[in-house]
Amino acid sequence: QVQLVESGGGVVQPGRSLRLSCAASGFTFSTYAMHWVRQAPGKGLEWVAFISYDGSKTYDVDSVKGRFTISRDNSKNMLYLQMDSLRAEDTAVYYCAKAKRLQWEKDVFDIWGQGIMVTVSS
Amino acid sequence: DIQMTQSPSTLSASVGDRVTITCRASQSISTWLAWYQQKPGKAPKLLIYDASSLESGVPSRFSGSASGTEFTLTISSLQPDDFATYYCQQYNSYSFVFGPGTKVDIK
Numbered sequence: 758q759v760q761l762v763e764s765g766g767g768v769v770q771p772g773r774s775l776r777l778s779c780a781a782s783g784f785t786f787s788t789y790a791m792h793w794v795r796q797a798p799g800k801g802l803e804w805v806a807f808i809s810y811d812g813s814k815t816y817d818v819d820s821v822k823g824r825f826t827i828s829r830d831n832s833k834n835m836l837y838l839q840m841d842s843l844r845a846e847d848t849a850v851y852y853c854a855k856a857k858r859l860q861w862e863k864d865v866f867d868i869w870g871q872g873i874m875v876t877v878s879s
Numbered sequence: 880d881i882q883m884t885q886s887p888s889t890l891s892a893s894v895g896d897r898v899t900i901t902c903r904a905s906q907s908i909s910t911w912l913a914w915y916q917q918k919p920g921k922a923p924k925l926l927i928y929d930a931s932s933l934e935s936g937v938p939s940r941f942s943g944s945a946s947g948t949e950f951t952l953t954i955s956s957l958q959p960d961d962f963a964t965y966y967c968q969q970y971n972s973y974s975f976v977f978g979p980g981t982k983v984d985i986k
Contacts, residue, residue, distance in 0.1 A: 792975065794923075802915075802923065802966055804975040816973040852922055863970045865913040867934065869922035 759783035759868050761836075761853050766873035769843055779836040779853030779870055787811070787831035790856035792866060793838045795849035795875075805851070806838065810860050820846075843877045850874050881905055881969055885978035891986040898954040900981045902967035910945050911971040914952045917980075918963045926965075927952065957983070 765777040777793070793805040806817040806827035815827050826839040836853050851873050854866035882905035892898050902912065910930035915923040925934045927943035930950055940955040954961055962985055967978040 801980045802917075802968075802977040804968075804977060807973060807975065818974070857925070857928065863911065863973065865925055865928040865968070865970055866915075866923075867925050867928075869924075872922055 759855075761855060761868055761870035763851065763853055763870045763873035766851065766875045768876045768878060770879050771844060771877055773843055774839070774841045775843060775875060777838040777840065777851055777853075777873060777875070779838075781834045781836065781855070784855070784868075786829075786834040788859050790860075790862050790864065791827075791829060791836045792854045792856070793825075793827060793836075794852045794854055794866070794869075795847075796852070796872075797846075797849040800849075803849075807862075808836070809862055810856075814862065840875070843875075845877050848875060848877050880974055881908065881972055881976055883967055883969055883976050883978040885965075885967060885981050887981060888979065889982045889984065891984055892957050893986045894957055894959060896957045896986075898957050898961075898983060900952045900965055900967075900983075902950040902952070902978050904948040904950070904969055904971075907948060908969045908971035911969060912943075912945065912950045913968045913970065914941075914943055915966045915968065916961075916963045917966065923966065954983075 762780045808827045824842045828837045853870045855868040856864040857867035912930045914927040917923040930945040931943045964982045
């Protein structure tokens with residue numbers, strides 16, 4: 758079945774780096790745009806970053822510009838989020854999510870991973 | 880940047896009630912609007928996309944509508960499994976903004 762599984766979370770000190778991974782299975786990964794979405798404890802959903810199906814386009818939310826980088830390896834069916842210069846306010850559950858329609862960029866998210874916790878604390 | 884608002888922020892209702900949640904966009908997003916349901920500790924689940932299209936497998940008691948920049952999610956007869964938080968999201972631009980959420984709890 759279609760599945761997304763995140764890994765790489767944990768506790769990290771402010772200013773340090775962490776890389777999240779998302780393993781995709783059950784669909785042709787290379788033909789769908791992908792996203793990262795986060796949710797701080799007790800708060801709502803915040804879209805973080807987008808990458809087109811072929812990796813040629815990326816966009817991210819202003820609060821992570823210059824610090825987070827989204828990337829993908831279509832040969833391995835993997836999505837990544839490199840998070841540098843982490844701050845306390847980056848503490849959240851991070852979800853990877855799949856766009857619904859083939860090669861669409863501005864699209865809904867139909868499949869989500871289970872989420873992975875990232876805690877930024879000294 | 881597009882801003883999304885939702886009302887109410889909390890809604891208390893009983894099983895069998897008809898429930899309506901409203902989402903407003905700060906500018907035109909055509910019908911590029913989705914609704915998600917989230918339960919505590921779980922990932923969001925897509926309910927409605929393109930403002931009024933029902934996602935496969937979602938019960939028909941859920942419906943969506945649009946009028947200009949105002950969007951509505953309706954649950955025709957609230958069921959015990961529907962107590963959750965609901966989020967709208969625009970995907971007209973590359974900002975993919977979510978609304979702040981509406982929590983539906985038991986009256």
